[in-house]
Amino acid sequence: MKIGLYFGTFNPIHIGHLIIANHMVENSDLDEIWMVVTPHNPFKKKSSLLDNHHRLELVYKATEAYDKIKPSDIEFKLPQPNYTVHTLAHISDMYKDKEFCLIMGEDNLKSLHKWKNYETILEHHNIYVYPRIAEGKIDSQFDNHPKITKVAAPIVQISSTMIRNGIKDNKNMKPLLTNEVWQYIDEMNFYRK
Known part of the structure; x- marks a missing residue:
């Protein structure tokens, strides 16, 4: 089984993430996509992150309707x-029967050498x-690296930062999130201040 690992803080996970993940799994030879919730990216300020378990719960809620997209907390441990x-x-040691690949945006490929x-x-x-x-x-x-495959996925101009700022400014961000994710954010009063 070939699994694409899609890493992110998912703070919060939004429809752009799901569009990319679904497109990648449906238009490549990947069997599943695992949304790997990263506990803390060394390049991001930790203060703006929701707690790990809340972001994981948002990913669970966002992906439960997709058979080929799964949440993963592998990095929490x-x-x-x-x-x-x-x-x-x-992860390769844990699941020896699976082949793991990386999913990344072109912007990350530009900094891969770092x-x-x-x-x-x-x-x-493979990437x-x-x-x-x-x-x-x-x-x-x-360029033309045998381990790097470019997939012509839609370009999605939605960011978690934009959503957090919109919620903070009392704007309606609901269309950019699944209903389940929006309800959880709203009930928990996340990103309001």
């Missing part, structure tokens, strides 16, 4: 700060890239 290369080694042990990642795992509007060029070593 790993030492922090964590790096993708460590997660991939850990990732910890990116050569090891490319040696052992599926979806288009994102971003400045700069992709490092030439990643």
Whole structure:
């Protein structure tokens, strides 16, 4: 079984994430997508993150209607700060019968050469890239790389930051979230202040 790992803080998960995940699993040779909730990205301020269990619950609520998209808390059990290369080694050891691939936006591919042990990642795992509007060029070593597959997914211009700011400003962000995710955010009074 071939599984695409889609990493994110998902703070909150929105329809853009689901559009990408669903498109990737339906238009590639991936059997499933696991939405890996990252406890703390070393490049993001932790103060703006909801607690891990709340973000995981939002991912559960967002994905329960999709058979091929699953939530994952695999990184919650790993030492922090964590790096993708460590997660991939850990998850591959845990599930020896599965092949794990990375899902990333084109913007992340542009900075892949800065990732910890990116050569090891490319040696052992395929990467599926979806288009994102971003400045700069992709490092030439990643052009036509045999382990990198570009999937012509829709370009989605929705961000979790935009949603958090909209909720804080008392704007209606409901259309950008699944009903279940919106209800949980609303009931828990998240992002209001």
